[in-house]
Amino acid sequence: MDDTDILIAGGGISGLTLAWWLAQSGYRVEVWEADTRVGGKIQSTQQDGYLMEQAASLLMNFRPEVSGLIHHTGLESKKTCRNKQAGAHRYLLHQGQLTALPMRMGGLLRSPLWSLRGKLRLLAEPFMPVGTDPDESVSQFIQRRLGREMLEKAMDPFVAGTLAADPDLASAAATLPRLTVLEKRYGSITAGIIAHRLLRKRSACLTDTFSFEGGMSTLIETLANTPGVQVRTGYKLRELVRSPKGWQARAETPHGEYQLNTKKTVLATPAPVAAQLLDNLDTELAELLRGIRYAPLAVVHIGMQRKHITHPLDGTGFLTPRSAGLPINGNLWMSSLFNGRAPQGKVLMTTYLGGARRPELLEYDDNHLLNQTLQSLQPLLGLQSDPEMVQIQRHTQGLPVYHGAYQARLQAIEEKMHCLPNLYLEANYQGGVSVRDRIARSYLLAQRITAELPITRTYDKKDNYAPTLATDSR
Ligand SMILES: Cc1cc2nc3c(=O)[nH]c(=O)nc-3n(C[C@H](O)[C@H](O)[C@H](O)COP(=O)(O)OP(=O)(O)OC[C@H]3O[C@@H](n4cnc5c(N)ncnc54)[C@H](O)[C@@H]3O)c2cc1C
Known part of the structure; x- marks a missing residue:
């Protein structure tokens, strides 16, 4: 043996x-x-000149371990960074319109996404008491700290669209560890973010969104x-x-x-x-x-002529809140995000359906999933023709939901x-x-x-990479 x-x-x-x-x-x-x-x-596939992802589409990094691994595997030269000009915005579906999500506090306060009452509630976050329930759900945590509007308009689409989870059922501590830790450490999310921003000015590892050639x-x-x-x-x-x-x-x-x-x-x-x-x-x-529990997920890729879409697709894509009642959880504009995802003059869009929000959708056939996708996208993006390329991937056990x-x-x-x-x-x-x-x-x-385990060193590598890193995984 x-x-x-x-x-x-x-x-x-x-x-x-x-x-x-x-x-x-x-x-x-x-x-x-x-x-x-x-x-x-994880699997990248190609069809008719389109390059698609069947699960993870991108790496959003701020961890030194990831940077170290990319560097020492020689993958640095194969990194394809987010196309910041073409993909500047992140959209949320709000009152039937795609509305850019402001990434800074000033923009957040001017944004039409939140009512005056919602904005005042956001500003009150630092004064909210620290929670004590270890089993608090994402919905309870966000509502307690940031208010109901932030939950319904931003956090619900984020949790459903990127984690396939249900915010009412998902554990806040397990699903949003970085936010719950900020509350514990600094007494408030806002204070924690400000403290981290100040510290990060001195750190080399800023958030970096990328994929790779191929x-x-x-x-x-x-x-x-x-x-x-x-x-x-x-x-x-x-x-x-x-x-x-x-x-x-x-x-x-x-x-x-x-x-x-x-x-x-x-x-x-x-x-x-x-x-x-x-x-x-x-x-x-x-x-x-x-x-x-695992939530099922369907991934629907469509490829189209750029001229057959009226929306500028000037962002990474959009997420949908539960209140919109749409069957889709989110839509990524892959060809805006990264170069080389679609042939010249064409676009690639990837839509996610199912998750804990709508697991039953995975029981339908591909035609139904495609129709649901196109009917959702049409009024938002102005699709003026049928897609020329379609690929559908199903994950019956897509993601574990915490x-x-x-x-x-x-x-x-x-x-x-x-x-x-x-x-x-x-x-x-x-x-x-x-x-x-x-x-x-x-x-x-x-x-x-x-x-x-003592190392036997039966395999020896000259340029071993042994980073000295913090042991805190969050
Ligand atoms: C649709 C979708 C979109 C996503 N988008 C993103 C994204 O944009 N960015 C991001 O960071 N993450 C994303 N993720 C999450 C990320 O892709 C997954 O969490 C991650 O790939 C899971 O990796 P894993 O190795 O833990 O599990 P898996 O990828 O499930 O690997 C487990 C492996 O174990 C094997 N196995 C099972 N049984 C046995 C056995 N008895 N013996 C040997 N092998 C066995 C399986 O075949 C499988 O290869 C996405 C996930 C999905 C589903």
């Missing part, structure tokens, strides 16, 4: 970045991916080719058994069964898969994982994991769903593993 230092089951962005960090320290790492390709949710798959391919990491596709982890040195793992592979001895094993799979694999080790732990007493669930999972030494969980159901959060979180786990 073969052996390795660390086995990672799951070759999505969580598993691959963890493998990258560990390989930098010289460990022998194997990644088993059940599918025939790596990347998990799309997000370029990041995946680069990570999958990390020297020292053995990636095996078509390897589905079936069973884990404790062994004197760590774990014995059994995979189902295209060539039959394969077994491996590992010192440490990481499950970088979706929660239901982790639950299945842990069932025979700890049924209560498996139940906690099984209780994590609903209910989520922090308590994660804490219970963590406590139970302490009884299973040398076994770890690392995926987007804990610590954030974004690619940025995945990279930053996997760095923390890599640090933990490095502290626990």
